[in-house]
Amino acid sequence: AQTVTQSQPEMSVQEAETVTLSCTYDTSESDYYLFWYKQPPSRQMILVIRQEAYKQQNATENRFSVNFQKAAKSFSLKISDSQLGDAAMYFCAWNSGAGSYQLTFGKGTKLSVIP
Protein backbone atom coordinates (compact mmCIF):
# COMPACT_ATOMS: atom_id res chain seq x y z
CA ALA A 1 0.00 0.00 0.00
CA GLN A 2 1.11 3.51 -0.71
CA THR A 3 2.08 5.57 2.32
CA VAL A 4 2.94 9.22 2.80
CA THR A 5 5.00 10.28 5.79
CA GLN A 6 5.43 13.75 7.19
CA SER A 7 7.98 13.45 9.97
CA GLN A 8 7.58 16.97 11.37
CA PRO A 9 4.30 17.34 13.31
CA GLU A 10 5.05 21.00 14.00
CA MET A 11 7.42 23.64 12.70
CA SER A 12 7.91 27.35 13.14
CA VAL A 13 9.54 30.05 11.06
CA GLN A 14 10.30 33.71 11.54
CA GLU A 15 8.40 36.05 9.29
CA ALA A 16 10.31 36.74 6.03
CA GLU A 17 12.53 33.69 6.54
CA THR A 18 12.54 30.41 4.60
CA VAL A 19 11.24 27.08 5.86
CA THR A 20 11.23 23.58 4.39
CA LEU A 21 8.60 20.96 5.17
CA SER A 22 9.52 17.33 4.61
CA CYS A 23 7.54 14.55 2.99
CA THR A 24 8.50 11.03 1.99
CA TYR A 25 6.36 8.44 0.27
CA ASP A 26 6.47 4.80 -0.56
CA THR A 27 5.31 3.42 -3.90
CA SER A 28 6.38 0.90 -6.49
CA GLU A 29 4.77 2.87 -9.31
CA SER A 30 6.78 5.00 -11.70
CA ASP A 31 4.04 7.37 -12.85
CA TYR A 32 2.29 9.37 -10.14
CA TYR A 33 1.50 12.85 -8.87
CA LEU A 34 2.42 14.64 -5.66
CA PHE A 35 0.68 17.56 -4.01
CA TRP A 36 0.97 19.95 -1.13
CA TYR A 37 -2.29 21.21 0.37
CA LYS A 38 -2.61 24.00 2.91
CA GLN A 39 -5.32 24.01 5.59
CA PRO A 40 -5.57 27.32 7.44
CA PRO A 41 -7.76 27.77 10.54
CA SER A 42 -10.71 28.33 8.21
CA ARG A 43 -10.51 24.54 7.51
CA GLN A 44 -10.46 24.97 3.74
CA MET A 45 -8.11 22.59 1.92
CA ILE A 46 -6.19 24.73 -0.56
CA LEU A 47 -3.95 23.31 -3.27
CA VAL A 48 -0.51 24.86 -2.97
CA ILE A 49 1.56 23.06 -5.57
CA ARG A 50 1.53 19.99 -7.80
CA GLN A 51 4.36 17.84 -9.20
CA GLU A 52 4.23 15.18 -11.90
CA ALA A 53 6.69 12.36 -11.25
CA TYR A 54 7.73 12.18 -14.91
CA LYS A 55 8.92 15.78 -14.82
CA GLN A 56 12.48 16.30 -13.62
CA GLN A 57 12.01 20.01 -13.13
CA ASN A 58 10.83 21.01 -9.68
CA ALA A 59 7.49 22.80 -9.55
CA THR A 60 7.29 26.38 -8.33
CA GLU A 61 4.37 28.65 -7.50
CA ASN A 62 5.42 32.14 -6.47
CA ARG A 63 7.02 31.77 -2.99
CA PHE A 64 6.41 28.02 -2.90
CA SER A 65 8.71 25.49 -4.48
CA VAL A 66 9.40 21.79 -4.13
CA ASN A 67 12.48 19.64 -4.03
CA PHE A 68 11.41 16.41 -5.72
CA GLN A 69 13.88 13.54 -5.37
CA LYS A 70 12.30 10.60 -7.18
CA ALA A 71 14.95 8.02 -6.34
CA ALA A 72 14.82 8.95 -2.68
CA LYS A 73 10.99 9.20 -2.77
CA SER A 74 11.19 12.61 -1.18
CA PHE A 75 9.00 15.64 -1.86
CA SER A 76 9.77 18.65 0.34
CA LEU A 77 8.05 22.04 0.25
CA LYS A 78 10.05 25.24 0.57
CA ILE A 79 8.29 28.44 1.55
CA SER A 80 10.35 31.56 0.93
CA ASP A 81 9.77 34.98 2.50
CA SER A 82 7.28 33.48 4.96
CA GLN A 83 4.21 35.53 5.72
CA LEU A 84 1.79 35.45 8.62
CA GLY A 85 -0.85 34.10 6.27
CA ASP A 86 1.27 31.02 5.64
CA ALA A 87 0.48 29.74 9.13
CA ALA A 88 -1.53 26.57 8.60
CA MET A 89 -1.50 22.79 8.51
CA TYR A 90 0.29 21.52 5.44
CA PHE A 91 -0.54 18.12 3.99
CA CYS A 92 1.51 16.18 1.50
CA ALA A 93 -0.52 13.88 -0.78
CA TRP A 94 0.15 11.25 -3.45
CA ASN A 95 -1.99 10.09 -6.36
CA SER A 96 -1.32 7.38 -8.89
CA GLY A 97 -1.38 8.32 -12.54
CA ALA A 98 -4.01 7.50 -15.16
CA GLY A 99 -6.86 9.25 -13.39
CA SER A 100 -6.71 7.34 -10.14
CA TYR A 101 -9.32 8.19 -7.55
CA GLN A 102 -7.17 7.64 -4.51
CA LEU A 103 -5.42 10.59 -2.90
CA THR A 104 -3.25 9.32 -0.05
CA PHE A 105 -2.48 11.99 2.55
CA GLY A 106 0.21 12.38 5.15
CA LYS A 107 -0.77 13.33 8.68
CA GLY A 108 0.23 16.95 8.25
CA THR A 109 2.71 19.50 9.57
CA LYS A 110 1.51 22.47 11.58
CA LEU A 111 3.44 25.58 10.55
CA SER A 112 3.56 28.61 12.81
CA VAL A 113 4.90 31.96 11.60
CA ILE A 114 6.50 34.17 14.23
CA PRO A 115 6.15 37.93 13.68
Added chain:
Amino acid sequence: DADVTQTPRNRITKTGKRIMLECSQTKGHDRMYWYRQDPGLGLRLIYYSFDVKDINKGEISDGYSVSRQAQAKFSLSLESAIPNQTALYFCATSDRQGDIQETQYFGPGTRLLVL
Protein backbone atom coordinates in the same frame (compact mmCIF):
# COMPACT_ATOMS: atom_id res chain seq x y z
CA ASP B 1 -18.69 32.37 -5.52
CA ALA B 2 -16.96 29.23 -4.34
CA ASP B 3 -16.54 26.45 -6.91
CA VAL B 4 -17.29 23.68 -4.40
CA THR B 5 -19.83 24.32 -1.68
CA GLN B 6 -20.91 22.19 1.24
CA THR B 7 -23.99 22.45 3.43
CA PRO B 8 -24.28 22.65 6.34
CA ARG B 9 -20.92 24.02 7.49
CA ASN B 10 -21.53 22.82 11.03
CA ARG B 11 -23.95 20.24 12.39
CA ILE B 12 -24.69 18.80 15.81
CA THR B 13 -26.81 15.67 15.97
CA LYS B 14 -27.66 12.86 18.34
CA THR B 15 -26.76 9.21 18.22
CA GLY B 16 -29.14 7.26 16.00
CA LYS B 17 -30.27 10.19 13.90
CA ARG B 18 -30.10 10.17 10.11
CA ILE B 19 -28.33 13.12 8.60
CA MET B 20 -27.30 14.22 5.14
CA LEU B 21 -24.37 16.35 4.09
CA GLU B 22 -24.61 18.00 0.70
CA CYS B 23 -22.02 19.04 -1.84
CA SER B 24 -22.47 21.11 -4.98
CA GLN B 25 -19.91 22.20 -7.54
CA THR B 26 -19.80 24.63 -10.42
CA LYS B 27 -16.46 23.47 -11.79
CA GLY B 28 -18.06 21.16 -14.35
CA HIS B 29 -16.05 18.22 -13.06
CA ASP B 30 -17.27 14.66 -13.52
CA ARG B 31 -15.60 13.17 -10.48
CA MET B 32 -16.64 13.82 -6.90
CA TYR B 33 -15.37 12.50 -3.58
CA TRP B 34 -16.21 12.46 0.11
CA TYR B 35 -13.40 12.46 2.69
CA ARG B 36 -13.30 12.39 6.43
CA GLN B 37 -10.63 14.16 8.50
CA ASP B 38 -9.83 13.13 12.06
CA PRO B 39 -7.18 14.80 14.22
CA GLY B 40 -3.77 13.27 13.60
CA LEU B 41 -5.01 11.00 10.82
CA GLY B 42 -5.08 13.21 7.74
CA LEU B 43 -7.91 12.70 5.24
CA ARG B 44 -9.44 9.33 4.39
CA LEU B 45 -11.67 8.53 1.44
CA ILE B 46 -15.27 7.46 2.18
CA TYR B 47 -16.88 7.26 -1.29
CA TYR B 48 -16.16 8.47 -4.78
CA SER B 49 -18.15 8.86 -7.98
CA PHE B 50 -16.76 9.14 -11.50
CA ASP B 51 -20.16 10.06 -12.97
CA VAL B 52 -23.85 9.95 -12.07
CA LYS B 53 -24.09 6.19 -12.59
CA ASP B 54 -20.74 5.25 -11.13
CA ILE B 55 -20.40 5.20 -7.33
CA ASN B 56 -17.67 3.36 -5.46
CA LYS B 57 -16.67 2.66 -1.89
CA GLY B 58 -13.51 4.15 -0.53
CA GLU B 59 -11.29 3.21 2.36
CA ILE B 60 -13.86 3.75 5.16
CA SER B 61 -17.40 3.43 3.74
CA ASP B 62 -19.03 1.47 6.57
CA GLY B 63 -21.85 3.46 8.17
CA TYR B 64 -22.14 5.84 5.23
CA SER B 65 -24.07 6.00 1.97
CA VAL B 66 -24.01 8.44 -0.92
CA SER B 67 -26.21 9.72 -3.70
CA ARG B 68 -25.13 11.40 -6.93
CA GLN B 69 -28.23 13.35 -7.85
CA ALA B 70 -26.64 15.12 -10.80
CA GLN B 71 -23.21 15.81 -12.19
CA ALA B 72 -22.93 18.78 -9.86
CA LYS B 73 -24.39 17.26 -6.67
CA PHE B 74 -23.07 14.53 -4.39
CA SER B 75 -24.61 13.85 -0.98
CA LEU B 76 -23.27 11.86 1.95
CA SER B 77 -25.69 10.25 4.41
CA LEU B 78 -25.18 8.80 7.85
CA GLU B 79 -28.13 6.44 8.28
CA SER B 80 -27.75 6.14 12.04
CA ALA B 81 -25.11 8.48 13.39
CA ILE B 82 -22.72 7.33 16.09
CA PRO B 83 -20.24 9.37 18.17
CA ASN B 84 -17.14 8.05 16.40
CA GLN B 85 -18.45 9.64 13.20
CA THR B 86 -17.69 13.00 14.76
CA ALA B 87 -15.22 14.51 12.30
CA LEU B 88 -14.61 17.11 9.62
CA TYR B 89 -16.06 16.04 6.26
CA PHE B 90 -14.79 17.27 2.93
CA CYS B 91 -16.21 17.03 -0.55
CA ALA B 92 -13.78 17.23 -3.47
CA THR B 93 -13.97 17.23 -7.25
CA SER B 94 -11.63 16.47 -10.11
CA ASP B 95 -11.78 16.65 -13.86
CA ARG B 96 -12.08 13.49 -15.94
CA GLN B 97 -9.49 14.30 -18.52
CA GLY B 98 -6.59 16.51 -19.27
CA ASP B 99 -3.31 17.20 -17.61
CA ILE B 100 -4.90 18.00 -14.26
CA GLN B 101 -7.22 15.02 -13.93
CA GLU B 102 -5.47 13.82 -10.81
CA THR B 103 -5.81 17.16 -9.01
CA GLN B 104 -8.65 17.30 -6.51
CA TYR B 105 -10.28 20.55 -5.39
CA PHE B 106 -11.92 20.67 -1.98
CA GLY B 107 -14.98 22.29 -0.51
CA PRO B 108 -14.86 24.24 2.76
CA GLY B 109 -15.74 21.24 4.93
CA THR B 110 -18.58 20.32 7.27
CA ARG B 111 -17.85 19.90 10.95
CA LEU B 112 -20.10 17.19 12.39
CA LEU B 113 -20.56 16.47 16.09
CA VAL B 114 -22.51 13.38 17.11
CA LEU B 115 -23.58 13.39 20.74
